[in-house]
Amino acid sequence: MNGFRVPAWLQKIGARGNALAAPILIILLLAMMILPLPAFALDLFFSFNIAMSVIVLLTALYTVKPLDFMAFPAVLLVTTMLRLSLNVASTRVVLTEGHTGGAAAGKVIEAFGHFLIGGNYTVGLVVFIILTIINFTVVTKGAGRIAEVGARFALDAMPGKQMAIDADLNAGLIGEEDAKRRRSEVSMEAEFYGAMDGASKYVRGDAVAGILVTVINVVGGLIVGMVQHDMAFGDAVKNYTLLAIGDGLVAQIPSLIISIAAGMVVSRVASDKDVGSQVVGQLFAKPEVLYITGGIIGGMGLIPGMPNLVFLLLGSTLFGGAYLLEKRRKNMPPEELQRAGGGAGPAGSPGGGAAAAATTPAEQEEATWQDVMPVDTLGLEVGYRLIPLVDKTQNGELLKRIKGIRKKFAQEVGFLAPPVHIRDNLELKPSAYRITLKGVEVGSGEAMNGQYLAINPGMASGTLPGLVTTDPAFGLPAIWIDAALKDDAQSMGYTVVDAGTVVATHLNHLITTHASELLGRMEVQALLDHLAKDAPKLVEDLVPKVVSLSTLQKVLQNLLQEGVHIRDMRTIIETLSEHAGSTNDPNDLTALVRVSLGRAIVQQLFPGTNELSVMTLDNRLERLLVQALNAGGDGTGIEPGLADTIVQQAANAAQQQEAMGLTPVLLVPGPLRTLLSRFLRRALPQLKVLSHSEIPESKTIRVTSLVGAN
Known part of the structure; x- marks a missing residue:
């Protein structure tokens, strides 16, 4: 059986209805202020106002993040205007029809008036004023202050959060889409707190308006009733006070609920739990607190003249809850206990056992291999x-x-x-x-x-x-x-x-x-295991049959010392497999591998260009170095004066390269590359030394300076 499908024309009407909802609502609010409403319509709108306030409060309580309720500032404005419109409409009805009795403005206002007044108009008026003051001076004022401070801190934190997003994007932690989303959230959070700061002023003004409207209804009703309808003063007070207080109460209770919801949204701390879960999970998490509180309340229950039954019953309940909580904590895994806030506790609890173990003198414990701590790499x-x-x-x-x-x-x-x-x-x-x-x-x-x-x-x-x-x-x-x-x-x-x-x-x-230095044998073996997943035969034929693991490690370390990346392990292993039969010297093998990686090395140093601007050696200096290499074998035959001259001139040439925005690269014959690279690495770590055989044929060489020409 096919599921029910909504017709296309009905979907279009629904979409247009959503778009027209806000204009229609504003027109209705204005119409309520201008046009007279019957008593039944007032009952309907007042009931809707109460239901809307409860919905807003529950939504705020179950909101995890403030941005989950982004429409809240607009909801505050609309609900405030709805209450004010109802006040205007009910005031018109109260003043025009109030002489007919308590049901003149509808059953809702009459019911709330009777419920609060209870036959005593003075008590009813005082209770209404107290409710209004609580809403105005405590809830609304506090929520407004929190929203103001939250807006200020949200704006101050925006640059740091934006930089953190850019840093994560540059570091590869997040993608471009995630960065856009997080930037949008940061901006919306600042706008939300700013909007809440302004919207809270509407709620505060609504509380003031409620008091003024109630006073106007009482005074105006007395004047209208006694002057226009010839009512006795007692009858006028009875009718109009009932209607005025009922009207004010039916508006102030939703206003108080909305104010509490606003305070909940702006005062909560960022967490992955709603407000209810946070309160229960943190306020009743420690059995020690419940034990002590239960003892205090139970002790108060033993004092003569106190309501003993109530205090003893509450103290016993707290003791029972603490016992069940402690029993539950004993069966919790250590990780879950730590997340729940456990740790320190009385003797016999997990925290108490840890404390007792911590007090054991170190001299009484024998040394074990556990005391030998490995050094962090x-x-x-x-x-x-x-x-x-x-x-x-x-x-x-x-x-x-x-x-x-x-x-x-x-x-x-x-x-x-x-x-x-x-x-x-x-x-x-x-x-x-x-x-x-x-x-x-x-x-x-x-x-x-x-x-x-x-x-x-x-x-x-x-x-x-x-x-x-x-x-x-x-x-x-x-x-x-x-x-x-x-x-x-x-x-x-x-x-x-x-x-x-x-x-x-x-x-x-x-x-x-x-x-x-970070590439140890464990890392090399892990690298080979990773490569073996795609090319098992290639790895198997090289290590350890042709090249030992230590030799391979040395070759890779030689490449890394000079800043050469080893991502292309396939080329490195193929080159070693080809030449390892003729030599096992890691330095010679490194030179051969560098030739095979020449294209990658040049691209790393000169990205996106075919012309290589390099330094090179003067012919006379080149011949002297070749002679020193042949005489000393490892270049130790270079005279100290000549060595200082090479370092000084190479440093000057490298500085000129960097001033022109070029990478300082020295191009030398193959036999001299290893010698000069080791010799210059300590004094000039930014200088890279390449051999002629490492330059691809497709590249053009431009010599910018000669080292040793002077």
């Missing part, structure tokens, strides 16, 4: 002010960026770097951090959490107030500035980044620089 230690950047419970952005760094490193370099172990170190300065490699510090710096680092790339104009420093990753001059100066710094040409980006960039730079 990569480590990041932070001062206490940087803990929010790496704390999961505080949504530390640096954790996500480190994951993105490892992923991007694996995609670009060709192997997976070890995980970064993060811990706090109280010996460091509060805003300091240090990066360790196999337990040894390889980099350190300071990052001012909450401030921005304005880096001068060399073209910035103007000065900024702040703490003068240097970029820890590349040594460029920089200044730590307040968030308010971010736009000014960018307009001056500074590169502005937050504290998390500073640490992440420094870590990424050091991981790339020390890539060869």
Whole structure:
């Protein structure tokens, strides 16, 4: 049986109805203010107003994020205008028909009036005023203040959130679509709090209007009743006070409910649970609290003159709830207990046992192999002010960026770097951090959490107030500035980044620089296992039949030391398989592999161009170096004076290349490449040395300077 399908014409009417809903609603509200309404229509609209307020409150209670109820500011405005329109319409009916009796303005107003007044007009008026004051001075005022502060903080946090999104996008953590969605959410969140700040003023004004309308109805009703309808003062007070208070109450109760809903939405803290789950899960999570409260309430029940039965019953209930909660916690897994907020507890509880174990003297325990802690390959230690950047419970952005760094490193370099172990170190300065490699510090710096680092790339104009420093990753001059100066710094040409980006960039730079040291035998074996999934025969024929694992590791480390990526493992293994029979020297094999990877090496250094602007050696210097290589075997025969000259002239030539925006590359004959690369690497790490055999035939060479010409 085919399911029921809505006809196309009916779908079009429904779509047009949704689009016309708002204009029709506004016209109805204006019509209610101008046109007289019968008593039945007032009953219908007042009932709808109460139902709408309950719907809004329940929706707010079950909302997880404020953006899940984005229409709330508009709902506040519409419901406020609905109540005011009903007040105007009911006032007209009260003043024109109030002399006929309590049912003149409908059954709803009459019922609410009788319910609140209860035969005593003074008590009814006082209770109505109290309800209005509670709504005006407590709920509405508090919600408005929270919305105002929330809007201010949301706007202040927008630049940082936008930069975090850009950093995640650049690090490869998220795609373009996710970045667009997150940017849209950040913008909508700021707009939401701003709209709530303004919409809360409508609710506050509605509370004031309710009091004024009620006073006008009472005073105006007395005048109309006694002057126009010749009613006695007692009868006029009875009729018009009943109608005025009933009218005000039937408007103020929905107003109070809407105000509570507004406070719920703007005062909740971001979480993946609704308000009810948060309150129950946190307020009644600790049995110790219930035990103590139950003891206090039970003790009060023993005092003579107190309502003993009520206090003792409530104290027993609290004791029973605490016992059941403690029993349930004992059966909970440790991970779930930690998420539930457990930990410390009385003796016999999981927390109490841990505390007892912690107090055992260390001298009574025998040393075991568990005391031998392995050294972390990569480590990041932070001062206490940087803990929010790496704390999961505080949504530390640096954790996500480190994951993105490892992923991007694996995609670009060709192997997976070890995980970064993060811990706090109280010996460091509060805003300091240090990066360790196999337990040894390889980099350190300071990052001012909450401030921005304005880096001068060399073209910035103007000065900024702040703490003068240097970029820890590349040594460029920089200044730590307040968030308010971010736009000014960018307009001056500074590169502005937050504290998390500073640490992440420094870590990424050091991981790339020390890539060869991160490639251990475990990583090489994992790399081979990964390649064997697609080419098992290729891997099987090479290791360990032709080349040992240690030799392969050394070749890959040699490539990484000079910044050559090892993504093309197929070409590397095929080259080793071809030449390993003639030589097993890792340096010779590295030179052969570099020739096979020549196209990739050149593309990495000169992306998107066919003309290679390089430096080269003067002919006389080239002959001297060849002689020194032949005499010393490894180049140790180079005279100290000649070595200093080579370093100085190479540094000057590299500086000229960088000034022209070119990559400093020295092109030399094949036999000299390894010698000069090792010799110049320590003094000029940015200089890359290529051999003629590594340049593809399709590329054009342009010599920009000669080293050793002077």
